[in-house]
Amino acid sequence: MSKRLEQEKETVGQMIRLYCRRKEGNRELCPQCRELLEYAHARLSHCRFGEGKPTCRLCPVHCYKPEMKERMRLVMRYAGPRMLLYHPMAALQHLWREYVKR
Helix, strand or coil: CCHHHHHHHHHHHHHHHHHHHHHCCCCCCCHHHHHHHHHHHHHHHCCCCHHHCCCHHHCCCCCCCHHHHHHHHHHHHHHHHHHHHHCHHHHHHHHHHHHHHC
16 A cells, blocks of 8 residues: 555544544544544545545545545544644645645
């Protein structure tokens, strides 16, 4: 797997863990968040864009099932702004990739 997709997996994992810990108050990932993390990793592993993958928000292919897409939207809405505090490098890399792809 490419370095770019591995970084995406790590960033998504950080966001889901942040959401589960801070929003839901769990020390470990709850079953729903673990399922979402595994689903996100599976989707990234099968991404047809590979190394040239855009951020999900700008992607022309909607590969998430509607239920998972809504759950991920809630996670990103909560964790996205907080990533600058908890994982600043990952957040800045994500923002930069989105800016470059526009």
